[in-house]
Amino acid sequence: MADEVEQGRDLDRVAAFSDGVFAIAITVLVLTLDFPKFGAARPIDEILDGLWKPVLTYFLSFYVIGVYWFAHHRMWHFIHRIDSTFIALNMLLLSFVAIMPFPTDLLGDYGDTGQATIIYAVTVAATGLASVAVWWYAARENRLTKRDMPEGFRSRMIVRGLVAPVVFLVSIPVAIFDPDLAKLCWLLVIPVRIATMRNYGNVYEM
Amino acid sequence: MADEVEQGRDLDRVAAFSDGVFAIAITVLVLTLDFPKFGAARPIDEILDGLWKPVLTYFLSFYVIGVYWFAHHRMWHFIHRIDSTFIALNMLLLSFVAIMPFPTDLLGDYGDTGQATIIYAVTVAATGLASVAVWWYAARENRLTKRDMPEGFRSRMIVRGLVAPVVFLVSIPVAIFDPDLAKLCWLLVIPVRIATMRNYGNVYEM
Amino acid sequence: MADEVEQGRDLDRVAAFSDGVFAIAITVLVLTLDFPKFGAARPIDEILDGLWKPVLTYFLSFYVIGVYWFAHHRMWHFIHRIDSTFIALNMLLLSFVAIMPFPTDLLGDYGDTGQATIIYAVTVAATGLASVAVWWYAARENRLTKRDMPEGFRSRMIVRGLVAPVVFLVSIPVAIFDPDLAKLCWLLVIPVRIATMRNYGNVYEM
């Protein structure tokens, strides 16, 4: 009933809303850096001493949200219509993206505890699973996707999307015994992602 | 006087501004999660102890703002021009949406008190009533809406839009005597919304 | 040299950036409401006692930023190209808009002092003057504006744009003697704005 142009505008608004949440969540990460309040109440050395871990965690979460945003962006390239279930799943994904600054703050300040490490890993894994769920729902039997998707794109998106959740879920039992080893596990995401990537010189094929 | 294309761009800017406020308000909700300040000044167990209620409240408010955003999005689909009164009503709606993080924070931290419960319910109801007012103003006698709206869409939007305000207003006297029972009342929104929904496989009919 | 379509996209990006700053500033206002930190550390009654003034101030600033956003939006309707000076003036305007949450917070918490009242009035006046400067630069001899502007629109935008700065500047000496009387002065904006408004049923004429 709605013509194609209208669908285009509606799609764009949902994309813009999603981009907005991604952009805000990624920028709010800076608030985890323990802004000094009311001027020089504490010596600056005390502030700087505790700074390296929060800063590292800031860049880690910036990378994580950036990767999820890029996956969303790439997925959206092949979406040509939306329905209520898609929007609900997308909101679920966004609710995990938007909460990321909190586990980031916990990890930056309490990174040596198992609790903070597990909460961070759970959040990253949940975000990744929600991201895969959005794509799986949209792409299954071309429900909401364009017909001109490159061969194998659908399944490769799912395989690549599962890399981070699997790695972070595996790190959870590790974190109970050794939080630092769990963090080393996370680095596995990078080589595995590179190994599963095929670069045809076009961002929208993987 | 202004041609149709210009109206399109102006409409899009108001929509983008509204989407921005919705997206920022929904993402700022994370700041209600009591970020620990200045590293490990308090033991992590103390922080985690108080965490479940704020996290639940976070998802509740994410859902509430998400539902109002989606109603706004669906309404906008049938708006074809705007005037000053519409923009003023829309700003009133946005002022309630943007304040949501505050009652969310109150409810997360003081959820067992009648005061926090009532303030939350009042805010959700006010947002819903403002949302209905925007639509009522726009759709009355097709003042600002497109002529090709599906039959009955106008009134169904109003009926569905009133579900949340009525439920939350009813919960206010309940909250004076039993704040937890008031929160159970809120859950009524979900079955009532589902009962009033008709799904034609198209997001823009209900 | 750049074709019209390109100018359109560039204009849209500057508009979107400006809208973003307006939308974020207006939403960040909620952070002035003294979010309780770390759960129920203070009794809720103590929090609510101090709440009415910050909430009133929140709505005041929401209205102020909203009015300036709408003026910006209306102005933009008639801009058809931009240059470096325009962008610099626009950034100056945005820097005042973005700082609004701070005087808002001061006014909400220290509204009975002359200092907070004056800082608020100065910020609102500076924002208004920057807004007029942007328009004056763009519209003078049709430097950046479209030729099909309605007769008298240029000067009426300036007259209306000066209402708030004049009223808030006048309130500054008043605030030295009586901060509450200064706030009453601010209300003059509303009748004067209405008196200078002409409503032709089209948002883009005044």
Next chain:
Amino acid sequence: MADEVEQGRDLDRVAAFSDGVFAIAITVLVLTLDFPKFGAARPIDEILDGLWKPVLTYFLSFYVIGVYWFAHHRMWHFIHRIDSTFIALNMLLLSFVAIMPFPTDLLGDYGDTGQATIIYAVTVAATGLASVAVWWYAARENRLTKRDMPEGFRSRMIVRGLVAPVVFLVSIPVAIFDPDLAKLCWLLVIPVRIATMRNYGNVYEM
């Protein structure tokens, strides 16, 4: 494979995401102004005493982010396609932009220390170098840029882009001995930028 229109929409989404991060980072700067918490707990004079340096730093960082945003905007004007490396470099740039509020806050509160001055200078320099890297990657041998770029635009963008990083890097050893002198060095950016600017009356040539 993807047609030109699709590339246009994808480009626009990356631009919009980048604009979002710039707009949010620039607006979050206001949070460095030490919002008073819980009403009049401290006398207003104490708050105002410490205010001038944070306010000056706010406008400095607003200017810095504004200049980088404008460079990004101007660069984008000549981008006609994107690839994964470009997006990765752009994300690196955005991660430095988004962190700016933190060194801004440090500088506002601890501006008389060498540490805060150096951290600020390092951040500004890193942001500038990332900005140049994005452009260098895109424009080298017209990899991602349009063919109708004005003669010399490519190299002038790089030269102008290096002004701020060079000045801020040079200020670092100075800051070890005299933090205030280092800040005076920063002012060199303005005359050097003006000297390297050529204004043809068109924003997109420099």
